[in-house]
Amino acid sequence: MTESVAPSKPREKPLDLWPLRWLITAMPFAVAGLFIYDNNYLTYAWMAGCIFGGALCLYFGHILLFRLQCGLFELMAMTIVLGLFEGLMLSTPGLTRIALWLSPLVLAWILYGAVVGLSRARLLDVTGTLATVAHLFAAWLGIAWMALAGLGAAMLILGDGSNLVSAEMRRWCWPLLILAAAGLVLDFWIGIKTAKRAREVLNSNL
Amino acid sequence: MQPPARLRQIALWTRRPFHRAVWRLVLSAGMLAVLAILLVRSTAENPHTNLIESRKALLAFKPPPVPDEENAALEYEKAFKLFVSYGKLTGKESFNDDRIPQDPVFMLGVPASDLDQPQVQQFLNANIASYAWLDAAMLKSKINWGHDYMLPAGLGNDNRYRLLDASRRMSLRALVRARAGDHAGAAHDLKAIWIFASHVDSDGFLFDKMMGESFRSIAITCMQLIVLYYTPQRAEDIETYRDSFGPLPDPRASARQVALQELANTTYIIDWFAETDEQTLHRMMSIPLFGADPIASRLPYAMVYGSDRKALIETNSEALECAKRDELAPDDQELWRKHQHGPVVFAKLYSVNSGIRRIQLQLLKEADTLQCMKMALIELAFRARNGKERFTLDDRGTLVLKGTADFSTGRPLAICVDTQELVISARQKVKYPAGTIRVYSFGMNGEDDYGQNSWSIGHAGKRDGDDPCFILPPLKAKQP
Numbered sequence: 001m002t003e004s005v006a007p008s009k010p011r012e013k014p015l016d017l018w019p020l021r022w023l024i025t026a027m028p029f030a031v032a033g034l035f036i037y038d039n040n041y042l043t044y045a046w047m048a049g050c051i052f053g054g055a056l057c058l059y060f061g062h063i064l065l066f067r068l069q070c071g072l073f074e075l076m077a078m079t080i081v082l083g084l085f086e087g088l089m090l091s092t093p094g095l096t097r098i099a100l101w102l103s104p105l106v107l108a109w110i111l112y113g114a115v116v117g118l119s120r121a122r123l124l125d126v127t128g129t130l131a132t133v134a135h136l137f138a139a140w141l142g143i144a145w146m147a148l149a150g151l152g153a154a155m156l157i158l159g160d161g162s163n164l165v166s167a168e169m170r171r172w173c174w175p176l177l178i179l180a181a182a183g184l185v186l187d188f189w190i191g192i193k194t195a196k197r198a199r200e201v202l203n204s205n206l
Numbered sequence: 207m208q209p210p211a212r213l214r215q216i217a218l219w220t221r222r223p224f225h226r227a228v229w230r231l232v233l234s235a236g237m238l239a240v241l242a243i244l245l246v247r248s249t250a251e252n253p254h255t256n257l258i259e260s261r262k263a264l265l266a267f268k269p270p271p272v273p274d275e276e277n278a279a280l281e282y283e284k285a286f287k288l289f290v291s292y293g294k295l296t297g298k299e300s301f302n303d304d305r306i307p308q309d310p311v312f313m314l315g316v317p318a319s320d321l322d323q324p325q326v327q328q329f330l331n332a333n334i335a336s337y338a339w340l341d342a343a344m345l346k347s348k349i350n351w352g353h354d355y356m357l358p359a360g361l362g363n364d365n366r367y368r369l370l371d372a373s374r375r376m377s378l379r380a381l382v383r384a385r386a387g388d389h390a391g392a393a394h395d396l397k398a399i400w401i402f403a404s405h406v407d408s409d410g411f412l413f414d415k416m417m418g419e420s421f422r423s424i425a426i427t428c429m430q431l432i433v434l435y436y437t438p439q440r441a442e443d444i445e446t447y448r449d450s451f452g453p454l455p456d457p458r459a460s461a462r463q464v465a466l467q468e469l470a471n472t473t474y475i476i477d478w479f480a481e482t483d484e485q486t487l488h489r490m491m492s493i494p495l496f497g498a499d500p501i502a503s504r505l506p507y508a509m510v511y512g513s514d515r516k517a518l519i520e521t522n523s524e525a526l527e528c529a530k531r532d533e534l535a536p537d538d539q540e541l542w543r544k545h546q547h548g549p550v551v552f553a554k555l556y557s558v559n560s561g562i563r564r565i566q567l568q569l570l571k572e573a574d575t576l577q578c579m580k581m582a583l584i585e586l587a588f589r590a591r592n593g594k595e596r597f598t599l600d601d602r603g604t605l606v607l608k609g610t611a612d613f614s615t616g617r618p619l620a621i622c623v624d625t626q627e628l629v630i631s632a633r634q635k636v637k638y639p640a641g642t643i644r645v646y647s648f649g650m651n652g653e654d655d656y657g658q659n660s661w662s663i664g665h666a667g668k669r670d671g672d673d674p675c676f677i678l679p680p681l682k683a684k685q686p
Contacts, residue, residue, distance in 0.1 A: 015215040015219050049235075053236065088244055088247060092508075094253050094481075094508055095504065095505065109237055119216045119219065119220060143230060146234035147234045147237035148241065150238050151238050151241050151242060166512075172245055176241070195220065197217075198216075198221050199217075202214065
């Protein structure tokens with residue numbers, strides 16, 4: 001007599017590296033606590049920022065390459081944006097060192113935006129390559145909206161009396177604020193759509 | 207199409223945004239710096255490349271090396287080491303409670319009788335060895351202080367102040383010697399001060415030149431006091447005094463040289479700050495958040511550096527062009543209206559325009575005073591030889607010296623008889639009655655102020671006028 005055993009369902013690997021997720025979240029709080037404890041450590045803020053950026057790169061890179069399996073075209077779009085930013089930053093005279101320290105953060109922003117954009121595309125069932133890349137750009141803009149708005153507002157507030165903001169820089173005030181507004185609106189709008197779709201997915205019997 | 211399980215995972219991940227909200231905040235701060243760099247791109251200059259250029263330009267002004275046996279700096283070092291200060295000698299303060307100088311070094315301009323105080327001789331005796339090295343230093347024409355030109359503005363160089371002290375000591379000895387009737391010795395000491403002045407400004411920075419001019423001013427003031435207090439009676443002594451001041455300088459050439467060197471120097475300073483000095487950048491850019499951080503201090507200054515450097519070079523170049531055309535450097539406000547196109551941090555601090563203007567005025571004033579002094583000493587020598595004045599004044603008691611021309615405006619020198627009494631020391635009421643003779647130039651305003659000015663000894667109270675002058679006692683006056 002033989003017993004039939006039902007084949008066990010292969011376990012799906014989790015989407016992200018959850019211990020890393022918690023570690024990254026704890027990092028800014030720990031660093032802020034350290035700075036409050038001893039102000040001298042502020043000198044090492046750049047180092048902390050660099051490590052934070054590196055950890056984000058690991059987290060999102062893992063999701064992007066191993067879980068979402070991004071396509072060649074998306075990878076190319078990411079490479080172009082990264083190359084553009086890094087190239088401009090690293091070739092800015094006199095600022096190479098600071099640009100190097102900021103590089104992990106730029107890469108983290110690209111990968112973060114790519115994961116958010118691709119996950120939205122997957123959830124919204126967007127299959128076209130161009131439409132997917134458009135989602136990536138919307139996500140990048142959405143993530144950067146606070147930085148864009150902060151910089152634009154700072155230049156607007158500092159105004160003529162500032163010894164930091166030149167007339168040439170001030171010309172960028174409104175374009176930055178408009179980009180920030182566009183980023184915010186896109187982020188909000190696509191975010192709502194995605195959240196609705198995610199709810200449907202989770203409620204369905206898939 | 208995504209496998210259903212993966213889609214559920216993505217949906218779940220999307221529905222839990224707490225972590226990403228935290229990350230987004232931190233990332234935004236970094237992205238703000240990234241965007242700022244991109245904005246700075248169009249105006250950013252490379253401080254490293256600029257520093258290499260400006261360092262080269264500044265080092266071109268460095269004096270050539272001088273062999274030790276010809277270098278006066280070594281004699282000065284020995285003199286400075288052997289100097290015994292009044293405080294060390296007596297344990298007392300340099301000034302008493304009424305701010306009256308007790309330290310002989312500060313006795314230039316005190317009434318003649320003050321030099322008879324015992325501490326004066328005690329001080330001179332204690333410093334015999336130091337004086338001997340100063341005498342040796344003045345015999346050497348070459349000097350190289352060995353200053354580090356790579357330290358902005360030669361900071362940390364206290365030789366200038368030590369030499370200023372030495373000049374004061376020399377003026378003290380000159381007065382003491384003149385009081386004792388040793389006019390040759392006094393002339394030697396005045397010559398020493400004149401040589402110290404050329405030694406102190408050998409590096410050619412604006413500050414050196416200002417120090418040099420203050421030394422020359424000490425020597426001329428000392429000569430003036432000797433003429434008024436201890437008027438030499440022998441024509442030979444008077445001529446020795448006159449010769450100890452050397453030939454008349456060219457104040458305009460000096461101003462041009464200073465402006466040229468300061469243009470190189472200040473450009474180097476601003477590049478040096480931008481490239482190496484985090485402490486100053488931090489302080490100037492008011493970034494309390496990151497401390498003197500080598501990276502955090504860079505970005506804010508990079509936003510300004512291009513326009514800061516441009517404004518500095520433009521304003522200093524304009525001051526240089528004015529000096530080249532033998533004109534006074536322009537007014538500061540007018541200059542900044544013209545050249546400030548963007549934000550500036552160091553440019554206003556290191557613009558040498560007002561400094562160049564000041565040194566131009568000082569050089570002209572000093573050169574004209576020297577010319578008046580030389581002319582007055584010629585008159586005094588004539589008086590000593592012939593027992594009468596060489597000149598005949600007009601009805602107003604003035605005379606224009608034809609064939610002479612001052613440096614300020616090219617107008618001739620003049621002589622007048624003072625109608626008011628001359629107060630030499632208001633404190634001890636030392637004065638000459640009316641009738642002193644002023645040899646003077648019309649000064650920068652080109653107007654005849656009858657030899658009145660606001661800086662030299664003269665009438666008590668407020669005085670107007672800008673005439674460089676030298677005062678002679680009346681022909682038959684009793685010395686105060």
